[in-house]
Amino acid sequence: MEEINKKLNEDSHPIIDKHIFLKFLGSATMGVLESYVLEEVDSDIEAVATQVVQLYTKVIKT
Secondary structure, three states, X not given: OHHHHHHHHXXXXXXXXXXXXXXHHHHHHHHXXXXXXXXXXOXXXXXXXXXXXXXXXXXXXX
């Protein structure tokens, strides 16, 4: 969460609203979980979780 706060407070992203960004991340997570529950994803839950963390890391570091 600290990394997300740093990202949102950077001067290079002054138009990003914190609540919209957090809603975006939450919606993305729920969408991935929904796909897993509906068996639209072939990977096991550990692989899905790892990929979600990797995507979050990329979003936060970009």
